Amino acid sequence: MSDSSKKPDQEPTFLDKQVTRRNVLKYTGIGGLGVLLGASSLGGVFAMTNQVPSKTGKADKNETVPFYGKHQAGIITEAQNNVYFVSMDVITTKKEEVKQLFKEWTEAVALMTAGNPVGERSTNHYMPPKDTGEVMGLSPANLTVTFGVGPSLFVLDGKDRFGLKHKQPKELVDLPKFPFDSLEKDWTGGDLCIQACADDPQVAFHAVRNLVRIARGKATIRWAQEGFQRSKQSDPKQETPRNLFGFKDGIVNPNVQDKQEMNKDIWVQPDDGPNWLEGGSYLIIRRIQMYIEVWDRSTLKDQEETFGRYRDSGAPLGQKLEMDPVDLELKDQSGKLMIPENAHVRLAKGDGKQVILRRPYSYTNGMDAKTGSFDAGLLFICFQREPSKQFIPMQQRLAKMDKLNEYTVHKGSAIFACLPGTSLGGFIGETLF
Numbered sequence: 001m002s003d004s005s006k007k008p009d010q011e012p013t014f015l016d017k018q019v020t021r022r023n024v025l026k027y028t029g030i031g032g033l034g035v036l037l038g039a040s041s042l043g044g045v046f047a048m049t050n051q052v053p054s055k056t057g058k059a060d061k062n063e064t065v066p067f068y069g070k071h072q073a074g075i076i077t078e079a080q081n082n083v084y085f086v087s088m089d090v091i092t093t094k095k096e097e098v099k100q101l102f103k104e105w106t107e108a109v110a111l112m113t114a115g116n117p118v119g120e121r122s123t124n125h126y127m128p129p130k131d132t133g134e135v136m137g138l139s140p141a142n143l144t145v146t147f148g149v150g151p152s153l154f155v156l157d158g159k160d161r162f163g164l165k166h167k168q169p170k171e172l173v174d175l176p177k178f179p180f181d182s183l184e185k186d187w188t189g190g191d192l193c194i195q196a197c198a199d200d201p202q203v204a205f206h207a208v209r210n211l212v213r214i215a216r217g218k219a220t221i222r223w224a225q226e227g228f229q230r231s232k233q234s235d236p237k238q239e240t241p242r243n244l245f246g247f248k249d250g251i252v253n254p255n256v257q258d259k260q261e262m263n264k265d266i267w268v269q270p271d272d273g274p275n276w277l278e279g280g281s282y283l284i285i286r287r288i289q290m291y292i293e294v295w296d297r298s299t300l301k302d303q304e305e306t307f308g309r310y311r312d313s314g315a316p317l318g319q320k321l322e323m324d325p326v327d328l329e330l331k332d333q334s335g336k337l338m339i340p341e342n343a344h345v346r347l348a349k350g351d352g353k354q355v356i357l358r359r360p361y362s363y364t365n366g367m368d369a370k371t372g373s374f375d376a377g378l379l380f381i382c383f384q385r386e387p388s389k390q391f392i393p394m395q396q397r398l399a400k401m402d403k404l405n406e407y408t409v410h411k412g413s414a415i416f417a418c419l420p421g422t423s424l425g426g427f428i429g430e431t432l433f
Contacts, residue, residue: 074146087190102429141200148416178399187412227361248314250358276431279420287412308343
């Protein structure tokens with residue numbers, strides 16, 4: 001994750017102790033669900049009820065992220081607590097139906113991110129309601145929804161599917177197979193993607209559920225995965241989240257407030273290829289299963305040398321603070337490199353030229369039926385301007401000799417071109433269609 005102090009200019013500051021109507025009931029003991037963490041008394045709880053959405057359904061502005069803009073939200077947005085990621089296959093053969101789908105998705109997301117239901121509430125008891133209703137009374141919880149298109153939307157089995165082949169960017173191609181990959185079809189690829197992030201898992205799922213519902217007859221789910229990180233309520237300092245190995249994950253990130261840095265490394269530029277993607281970005285997602293039982297039997301020394309960082313502080317080996325620079329030449333008194341040659345941080349850094357924006361989440365999927373162990377790991381999500389010059393060379397180094405490979409396996413993989421944002425009256429994907 002990026003440093004918590006780095007927040008994009010166009011997005012509101014998140015209040016650490018926001019309370020929704022649902023959480024007031026949940027944490028004050030009504031219904032037997034406990035007490036509000038961090039509140040000294042019930043007076044402290046009800047003193048904050050001005051942050052609770054009113055019965056009119058109007059959302060607290062401090063829990064909303066603007067939908068319209070030059071770029072889609074959910075890329076440089078401060079990472080929310082939860083993600084629900086869906087890859088979809090387009091089943092219609094009509095380009096106009098795909099275009100219409102994006103129009104309807106845009107309208108729905110603009111409503112949901114503002115805390116409104118999808119469409120007017122129905123008074124006809126003999127018709128299905130337009131909105132599925134499970135977030136009634138909840139705040140938008142900083143919901144963002146980010147859409148992307150995959151290589152197979154343009155060309156599938158050598159065929160130009162929707163007359164868009166000439167618009168396929170050179171960077172939008174399936175990732176190469178990396179050493180030790182063990183990719184499964186059930187977790188790989190897709191024509192479209194939806195990344196819904198929110199500080200409430202029910203809000204994130206509700207968004208995806210309704211978008212998938214709207215897509216019925218035009219697109220179907222290929223694979224889906226939910227993820228989580230430490231919540232902002234449990235970590236008021238908003239430190240860098242830890243992965244399931246107990247180490248801070250995503251420490252090194254570009255400054256999302258630096259527009260020049262974002263244009264250099266994250267946002268697609270006019271001379272990068274087809275101009276329809278200008279202002280967009282490339283999303284790469286890897287579903288990485290962690291062998292946490294094996295890891296749990298490893299010594300702390302081995303764990304720290306595997307990552308090249310101290311577990312407690314997150315500092316690079318030989319340094320004191322998390323944000324201290326990674327010194328690859330630093331040696332101990334015996335002349336041994338502090339950060340081993342095969343340490344994850346050394347290989348990820350390389351020559352420092354490959355910069356990506358990391359936005360990872362942990363996942364747990366119950367038991368792995370093949371091994372009888374946990375099916376748990378990392379949903380690694382990152383954004384960049386040119387995958388061929390950023391993620392791919394970085395992953396090629398990691399795949400060859402990263403010591404972390406002893407404890408992980410890559411089961412899923414996909415690449416998507418995240419479309420540019422849109423303004424009121426437009427729709428996501430209008431530049432493509």
